Amino acid sequence: MSSSAAATDLHAPERAGDYTSTGLPTGRVAIWWFLASEIAIFGGAVACYLLYRLHHPEWAEQAAHTVNAAGAFNTVVLLTSSLSAVLAHHAAEQGDGKTAARWINWTVLGGLVFLGVKAWEYAHEIGAGLVPAKSLFWSFYFLLTGLHALHVIGGMTALYVVGRGAARGQHLGRVELAAIYWHFVDVVWIFLFPLLYIAS
Amino acid sequence: MLWDLPRALSSFASDIDRHMALIYWICGIWFLVAEAVLLWLAVRYRQSAHAAAGWLPGDTRSTNAWVLVPAALVLVCDMVIEFDSAVVWAKVKETTPPAELTVRVQGRQFAWVFTYPGPDAKFDTLDDITAAGTLRVPVGKVVKFELEAADVLHAFYVPELRLKQDAVPGRRIPGWFDVLQPAELTIACAELCGASHTYMKGTLLALPPAEFDQWLAAQSAPPPSTPPTATR
Amino acid sequence: MHDHAPSSFLRRYVFSTDHKVIGLQYMFTGLAMALLGGFLAYVMRSQLAHPGTPVAGFGTVSNAEYNAIVTLHGTIMVFWVAMPVLVAGFGNYLIPLLIGTDDMAFPKLNLMSFWTFFLSTVVLILSMFVPGGASGSGWTTYPPLSAKPAFTGVGLGLDLWIVAVALEFVAFLMGGVNFITTAINRRAKGMGLWDLPLFVWEEVIASIIFMLSVGPLVAGALMLLADRNLNTGFFDAAAGGDPLLFQHLFWFFGHPEVYVLLLPALGILAEVLTVCARKAIFGYRLIVWSTIVAGLLSFIVWAHHQFISGIDPRLASPFSLTTILISVPFAITLFCYMATLYQGSIRYTVAMLFAMAMLAEFLLGGVTGIINGSAAADIYVHDSYFVVAHFHYTLFPIVFLAPFAGFYHWYPKFFGRHLNHGLGLLHFYGTIVFFNLCFLPMFALGMMGHQRRIADPNAFGYLAHGQHYQQLATWGAIGLLVLQIPFIVNIFLSLRKGAPAEANPWRGTTLDWAVPSPPPHGNFEAPPVCYRGPYVYGVPGAADDFVPQHMPPGPGAPTARVPDGDAAQLAAAGSPVA
Secondary structure: OOOOOOOOOOOOOOOOOOOOOOOOOHHHHHHHHHHHHHHOOOOOHHHHHHHHHOOOOHHHHHHHHHOOHHHHHHHHHHHHHHHHHHHHHHHHHHHOHHHEEEEEEHHHHHHHHHHHHHHHHHHHHOOOOOOOOOOHHHHHHHHHHHHHHHHHHHHHHHHHHHHHHHHHHOOOHHHHHHHHHHHHHHHHHHHHHHHHHHHH | OOOOOOOOOOOOOOHHHHHHHHHHHHHHHHHHHHHHHHHHHHHEOOOOOOOOOOOOOOOOOHHHHHHHHHHHHHHHHHHHHHHHHHHHHHHHHHHHOOOOEEEEEEEEEEEEEEEOOOOOOOOOOOOOOEEEEEEEEOOEEEEEEEEEEEEOOOOEEHHHHOOOEEEEEEEOOEEEOOOOOOEEEEEEOOOOOOOOOOOOOEEEEEHHHHHHHHHHHHOOOOOOOOOEEEEO | OOOOOOOHHHHHHHHHOOHHHHHHHHHHHHHHHHHHHHHHHHHHHHHOOOOOOOOOOEEEOOOOHHHHHHHHHHHHHHHHHHHHHHHOOOOOOHHHHOOOOOOOOOOOHHHHHHHHHHHHHHHHHHHHHHOOOOOOOOOOOOOOOOOOHHHHOOHHHHHHHHHHHHHHHHHHHHOOOOOOOHHHHOOEOOOOOOHHHHHHHHHHHHHHHHHHHHHHHHHHHHHHHHHHHOOOOOOOHHHHHOHHHHHHHHHHHHHHHHHHHHHHHHHHHHHHHHHHHHOOOHHHHHHHHHHHHHHHHHHHHHHOOOOOOOOHHHHHHHHHHHHOOOOHHHHHHHHHHHHHOOOOOOOHHHHHHHHHHHHHHHHHHHHHHHHHHHHHHHHOOOOEHHHHHHHHHHHHHHHHHHHHHHHHHHHHHHHEEEOOHHHHHHHHHHHHHHHHHHHHHHHHHHHHOEOOOOOHHHHHHHHHHHHHHHHHHHHHHHHHHHOOOOHHHHHHHHHHOOEOOOOOOOOOOOOOHOOOOOOOOOOOOOOOOOOOOOEEOOOOOOOOOOOOOOOOOOOEEOOOOOOOHHHHHHHHHOOOOO
């Protein structure tokens, strides 16, 4: 899309990541700013939850109704999927799109398993009458995990699209961005799991 | 035109007015000086009066002082205002003088309801006296109030007293006021509370203490067997 | 360097990824919404001047309708006029030009951002026409009023309102990432951070403030939606929730939002003032640092909206202190702008008139802010017309005067033609006169005790002698609206009839003036190289009274990376004028 006449040092070609003012890849700069705004969203929601929680020690009793085993299993699943995301990134850096795509598929699979378990939990809880309107604890539980699940879906979609490109050897730089985003989704869960499932 | 305040009828109204006057003076002088300087610059340095502009990037320490010194003066004025503000605020909102009377004020869509503790001086007992619409208080006495909201946010507002406090569901917010002379004042709601927000009004009746005591005694007069009823 | 412009009309003007097209789309959507917001203001003012009398063009205003009009006027003017025009409109159009690149870092994201915004506009307008009516909970949408349809009778209208605002936030989050990344990474060769035109700094800092402050409110909007539709009790005291929590979430965003709007306006001002006064901006770095400090402070002032809201009264004085302190960095910025005029040679274009008026009017908004910011004075003025007058004296200059300045200034760049000067003057003087006529009386009304958001001032005895102020303000509002007609006529008339504009009609130094008017797809013929700071006007040793950023050093073009040195150094470094 750009004429790449590299005449002098100063008049090097523009556009499409050839030249950046800071030397950092543009996508990486963007994803970190994007994550900063995401942190503000989760930060706000989690801060609200913590403020209430500190005023309501009795919530610990309600938190006991969450399925710790499912939460712990999902934590392991997400951590494992983050590992495969790291491996995908590594492969992409070596220029090996095929391998990167394979690792990405594992990560997406991890996301699917996570969502499946989460769906089972929701069904189990709603079946037991533990709906969002049951109490403020359950309101927060569904708010925070629901918001997180939406991000899991978003991250999986991004990974899937990037993985398809990587399999054809295109846009390998994007593997890193999707992986960074997936790590973020993972880290959010690592905060949510103890706060919602096991804290007393 | 810019100082058309209602009468000041509480003992802290004059403090708030004096504080606002202080800000008016400080900010007014700053405003006029700044506008005058701006106008002078605008006229003096128009193209026809000053054909060639000078080079003055204002990046040396000596030129920075042109803006930093006035900014430091702004800071000093800020501190004066802030100090005075904190003193007045503490008097009105952070401390309550010994009160003669406690009233519970409840805002609800779209009316004010007032509850007096009755002869036993305790709320939530059978001898509580409830009055909707009109709050009677003795002149010159400190009245403590406990502000509640039944449904949505309201704000207890009496302009002549310089009294304003939001009422929040789930909270009982304490406050106080006094009325320095006999008066009939409007109680308004100053926080949007629904369609008829405008018409959520009450009356504050400041009565001479003897008259107030008489009224209060009359409210307690009905035989104790009947439950407390709303009276006007 | 530039690829060819897409040939189909749809790809070129509707679903374009070109930052200039997107910028204009944002601007004109904002302009259309401003007309709607202005109409609502007219209905509101007419009702207040003659309560109960049918308003021409609307009819009798019911109490619920009045609340809806108040709500929509505020919402539209902040989120659908100020944000698209100031942040997205000017930002999109100018940032790539000012930093010398061909487009935003992510053109497709930019396209998505605009159409998300457009969708939010549609949803908002839809919310006015659903059963139950539009939201009447104020632009602040405080629960519990907003949390249960039973309190207002508004059902779907308020849900759609929340969805619309949330979509709008999403659009600006996408835009924010783009702005920040673009300014960080796509600057022209040789353009350091201290060579950025102030407009770029202000837009970037505004975007950062927005992105870091809006998150909690996004969470709050979700909670409010859940309270309304899933019967949760996040803000319901009876269920253990707290109505005040929403206020904290709202104002943690709401106050920084004021600076999100103010900073781009100050950025426009910096560009217009320097070009029209032929002067270097005074204290460039001082302004940047002040803005950064103000941006940081803006995160710890929010509770000044809540002094009497029922928060612990001991919190008031600390927040009062931070609020009043934030006047210092902005005082520095305004003093720097005034010092910029000193020793200038001011050309009074219509843009410059609007810029000067913005300074003059904003001063009044600024000093009256001190009264609101003082906790003690706030006891009386809180939620009164004094506040209304104050924030219109800040926001009207920010949202209208500064963009007018920018629009008159860059119209030749946008469309390659000049706006009509006579119509511009009419627009300017009319706007200023009627603006003051509309809002000055509101200070007086506020002092009388006039509370906000009441549909009928006649209901209050203490306002009886203020009715003539109401009528003055209403005539001001009507005049203000009518005097926008010459502006709108001018925009469309000058598209065809305006005098052709050259690339650099105002003899400016920044890179936006280095491209043809209007700029072609891809902007620059060859990637520009930046050799110096943005405001080199009247520098000793220069051949002309301005030295563009992209002009290679040589005779008549001093090399110094000004504004870094003083006149003596420059004179020594630069070649004498031939």
